[in-house]
Amino acid sequence: xxxxxxxxxxxxxxxxRVKLEFIxxxxxxxxxxxxxxxxxxxxxxxxxxxxxxxxxxxxxEEIGGVLMRPFEPTSEMxxxxxxxxxxxxxxRLGERQKFESVRSRAVRMRKGKYEIMVASLxxxxxxxQAAGRPKDKASLPILKDTLxxxxxxxxxxx
Amino acid sequence: xxxxxxxxxxxxxxxxxxxxxxxxRLPDVEPHDLQLVLWSVLRRKYERRARFQPVPPSGRRYGx
Numbered sequence: 001x002x003x004x005x006x007x008x009x010x011x012x013x014x015x016x017r018v019k020l021e022f023i024x025x026x027x028x029x030x031x032x033x034x035x036x037x038x039x040x041x042x043x044x045x046x047x048x049x050x051x052x053x054x055x056x057x058x059x060x061e062e063i064g065g066v067l068m069r070p071f072e073p074t075s076e077m078x079x080x081x082x083x084x085x086x087x088x089x090x091x092r093l094g095e096r097q098k099f100e101s102v103r104s105r106a107v108r109m110r111k112g113k114y115e116i117m118v119a120s121l122x123x124x125x126x127x128x129q130a131a132g133r134p135k136d137k138a139s140l141p142i143l144k145d146t147l148x149x150x151x152x153x154x155x156x157x158x
Numbered sequence: 159x160x161x162x163x164x165x166x167x168x169x170x171x172x173x174x175x176x177x178x179x180x181x182x183r184l185p186d187v188e189p190h191d192l193q194l195v196l197w198s199v200l201r202r203k204y205e206r207r208a209r210f211q212p213v214p215p216s217g218r219r220y221g222x
Contacts, residue, residue, distance in 0.1 A: 005210065032210055036194035109210040116210060145187045149195045152180050 002038040003031045005111070007085045010063065011042060012114045018058040022046045023106050025093065025119045025127060027139060032109055033121045035146040037139060041088065045119065047099050048076070048091035056080065056089060094130030097123060121147045172200050 008028070015022055024032070026043030046052050056078055060067040065082030078089045093102060105120040119127070125143050128136040173196045180192060202211060 008210070034195050034198035036191060036198065108213045110213045111210045114210075115213070118210075142191060145184075145191055146195050148184060149180060149187065149192060150199065152183055153176065153196075153199065156179060 003028045003042075004040070004085075008042065008116070009111065009114055010085070011044070011087060012116050014059055014062045015044075016114075018055045018062060020046065020052065020055040020059055021117075022089075023099070023102055023117045023119050025090070025102075025124060026088075029118045030121065030124050030139070030143055030146070032118050033107075033124070033146065034150065035121075035139075035143055037142065040086075042085065043088045043090060045093060045099065045102060046089050046091065053078075093119075093123070093127040097127060097130070121150070169197070169200055169203075173197055176200070 008024075022044040023046075024042070025045045026041060027035070027037050027039035028042050031037055031039065046056075056067055060080045060082075063080065063082050063085070065080045065085075065087075068079045068081055070077065070079050076091055080087045080089070102119055102123050103117060105123055106117040107120060109116050109118050121143065125140065125147065128140055128143065173193060176196045177189070177192060180196075181187075181189065184192065202209065
C-alpha cells in the first residue's frame with residue numbers, strides 16, 4: 001500500500017547505471033504485489049560475486065551513501081546507508097531459493113523508463129517463512145491472504 | 159474534479175462488486191484486508207502510468 005516509489009526509482013536508476021542486477025524482495029516487493037503493508041525498507045536480492053561487491057561500492061558512491069556490513073549472524077548481507085534511504089542487499093533467501101530460480105518466477109514491473117524485477121509473492125512468502133524472525137512472521141498472514149485474494153480474482157476473471 | 163469523482167465512484171463500485179464475489183469464498187479473510195487488496199489491484203486501472211505496473215514477459219534482459 002505504501003512505499004516511496006521515488007526512492008525506488010532512484011535505486012533502479014543507479015543500479016542500471018552501475019550494471020547491478022537485482023530482484024526486489026521483502027515487504028516493498030509485497031506492496032508492489034498489492035499487499036496492504038507500509039514499509040521504508042528496500043531489500044534487494046543479488047548474486048554473491050566479487051564483481052557485485054565492487055558494484056555495491058559504486059552504487060553507494062553514486063547515491064552518496066556508505067556501504068556497511070551489518071552484524072547479521074544468519075546472512076552475509078550488505079547495507080547502503082544514505083541520508084535519503086537505507087537499502088539492504090541480500091545474497092540468499094530461503095534454502096531452495098537460488099537467484100536464478102527466483103528470477104525465473106519474478107514479475108517485471110515498469111514505471112516510465114524504469115523496469116524492475118520483483119520477486120513473486122510465493123517467493124516473498126517462502127523467504128519470510130525461511131527467515132522466521134518475529135517481524136517476518138508478523139507479515140505472513142496478510143501476505144498469504146493477499147496471494148489467495150489475487151488467485152481468486154484470477155480464477156474469476158478466466 | 160468531476161472526472162476524479164466519477165473515477166472514484168467507479169472504483170468504489172468495482173471494489174463492492176468484487177468484495178461481494180470473493181467474500182463468501184474467503185470467509186477467513188478480514189473484510190477490511192480484502193477491501194485494501196482489491197483497492198490496490200483495481201486502482202491500477204486508473205493509474206496506468208503513475209505506479210510500477212506489471213509488464214508481460216518480453217524476453218528482454220533486465221536493464222538492457
